[in-house]
Amino acid sequence: MEETRPSEKNVLMRNLPLAAIMIAAIIGYFTLGDYLSFDTLRDQRDSLLAFRDANFIGLVLCFIGIYFIIVAFSLPGAAVASVTGGFLFGLTLGTIFNVIAASLGAFAIFFAARWGLGRSLAAKLDSSDGTLKKIKTGLHENEISVLFLMRLIPVVPFFVANLVPALVGVKFRNFAFTTVLGIIPGAIVFTWIGVGLGEVFDRGESPDLSLLWEPQVIGPILGLCVLATLPIVIKAMRGNKDF
Structure with missing residues (x-):
C-alpha cells in the first residue's frame, strides 16, 4: 500500500490545475x-478611456491579463472582453490583443488538461481496441481539419474546444496553430x-451580439467550415474502395 501512495499523490497533483x-x-x-x-463597461467607460490615454501600454497589459484569466478559468x-478590445483599441x-489573450488562455486550459486527466485518458485510448481506437486514429489523421472545425463552428463552446483536444492527445503545435487562426x-x-460601442452607449443601448448570426457574418464562417471539412471528405473518398 505504501508503494502506491507516491503515485496517487502525483496523480492528484497533476489533476490539481484542471x-x-x-x-x-x-x-x-x-x-x-x-x-x-x-x-460595468458602460459605467467605467470614461475611466478606461482616460487610463488608455495616460498609460496605453499599461492598459494593454492589464487587458490581456484580465482576458487571459477569463479564458483560462472559463469565467x-x-x-464582453472581446468587444471591449475593439472599444479601447x-x-x-x-x-490582435483579443487573439493573443484568448489563445494564451486556451493554451493554459490545454496544458492543465494534458498534464492531468489527458495523460491517463490518452494512454487508455492508445491501449484500447475497437471503436475508441478507430475514433482516435481518425482524429489524428485529420487533426488540423477537426481542430479548425471545432474553432469555427459557432455552437462548439470555447472551453470544450480547448479541453477535448488535450484529453484525446492531439499535438500541441497543431492545437496552437488552429487555435490562433481559427x-x-x-x-x-x-x-x-x-x-462602434461608444455610439451605442451614447444612445443608451446595449451592443447587439445577434449580429453574429447575420448572413453576411455567419456565411463566410460557414464557408471556412466547409473548407476545413474538405480534406476529411477527400481522404474518406480516397479510402472508399467502392468509390
Whole structure:
C-alpha cells in the first residue's frame, strides 16, 4: 500500500490545475456575471478611456491579463472582453490583443488538461481496441481539419474546444496553430462590434451580439467550415474502395 501512495499523490497533483479551473469556472458563473458585463463597461467607460490615454501600454497589459484569466478559468465575460478590445483599441489592435489573450488562455486550459486527466485518458485510448481506437486514429489523421472545425463552428463552446483536444492527445503545435487562426474570424466580428460601442452607449443601448448570426457574418464562417471539412471528405473518398 505504501508503494502506491507516491503515485496517487502525483496523480492528484497533476489533476490539481484542471480541478482549480473547474472550481473557478463554477464559482465565477454564479458570482461574476453581474460584474463582467456591458453595464460595468458602460459605467467605467470614461475611466478606461482616460487610463488608455495616460498609460496605453499599461492598459494593454492589464487587458490581456484580465482576458487571459477569463479564458483560462472559463469565467463569464469573454464576449464582453472581446468587444471591449475593439472599444479601447480599435479594429486592428483590438483583434490582435483579443487573439493573443484568448489563445494564451486556451493554451493554459490545454496544458492543465494534458498534464492531468489527458495523460491517463490518452494512454487508455492508445491501449484500447475497437471503436475508441478507430475514433482516435481518425482524429489524428485529420487533426488540423477537426481542430479548425471545432474553432469555427459557432455552437462548439470555447472551453470544450480547448479541453477535448488535450484529453484525446492531439499535438500541441497543431492545437496552437488552429487555435490562433481559427479564432481570428470570430475575434474580428466581436472587435468590430466594439469599435462602434461608444455610439451605442451614447444612445443608451446595449451592443447587439445577434449580429453574429447575420448572413453576411455567419456565411463566410460557414464557408471556412466547409473548407476545413474538405480534406476529411477527400481522404474518406480516397479510402472508399467502392468509390
